[in-house]
Amino acid sequence: MNTYTPPFKLTNTMLDLVASISEKVGRITTGKNLESKPHLRKNNRVKSIYSSLKIEANSLTIGQVRDVIDGKLVLGEQKEIQEVKNAYEAYEKINEIDPYDIEELKHMHGIMTKYLVDESGCFRHGEEGVFNGEECIFMAPPARFVPHLMEELFEWMEREKEEVHPLILSCVFHYEFVFIHPFADGNGRMARLWHTCLLANWKPFFQYIPIESQIERFQEEYYNVIAQCHVNGDSNLFIEFMLCQIDQILQEVLLQSEGQREGISEYVKRLLDVMEYEVPYTAVTLMELLGLKSKESFRKNYLNPAIELQLIRMTVPDKPRSRNQRYVKR
């Protein structure tokens, strides 16, 4: 019988973080914070895709990523546009995926790297490393070991999924996966997608939590922690790092969906409802969206209070009345 267990040990830091995350999970689940907010769900999905691709040097802006997803024409490198289309198709399938099935992992890799990678949808046949410019910072295990290593990892998950908390199990998977580096390309994107799939299998709302954005903010640390775990021979540091990021992004989502709404006027709520996150709007567009005629009342009741509460930012903050002024929901 196969009894491979990836090396890791529960620490007090991990347990504290699991408790803190669980408390936030409870608030999000009972408050139905995401269910009733399609804008927020869509925006978070765009953020996940944008960040996961940005980590791998895709240069499209968040606005361009949103446009590709919305089927609009975007001027950009064909490969980068295809990466967005592929990632969107993959993320849209999260709630259909069985994350404990190794064949589904390969299938999703086929979607994530469609038209972009020769060995799409199958494990690599060549050797792989992680490079920082010209310098090889990590050499993955030989290709001939990959199928067996991946089978062991999936068998461990299957065996332990009732015993090891999904928050811990998904972090261990993420680290072991990047260590094995099973694909010729797309390993980072797949590791982050699968982490989300494992969490969404536990609590479906995780498919709309942009953990990838949090990783992107701390990308250097993410890389450093992976490298340090190779030295340590266990994934403890990575588990602590990822739990910390998940805890922080849940806090942000809670603020977006409930905190901000407390103590703000109906005018400001209406304004926020017509705006998408991170999209720049002119005052005229916003007045049209709200069906308003009076610029004065728009500024007094809607715009200025929202800016004061830091719910909206100006693109030209030094010149509030600039002709080029745009307003962006944070």
Ligand SMILES: Nc1ncnc2c1ncn2[C@@H]1O[C@H](COP(=O)(O)OP(=O)(O)OP(=O)(O)O)[C@@H](O)[C@H]1O
């Ligand atoms: N020292 C490391 N050892 C193993 N994996 C690492 C290390 N540092 C980072 N990684 C992981 O590998 C990913 C990058 O791997 P690589 O450069 O091979 O890209 P890839 O296989 O083309 O996949 P993608 O482009 O989606 O990242 C990172 O996003 C991270 O998840």
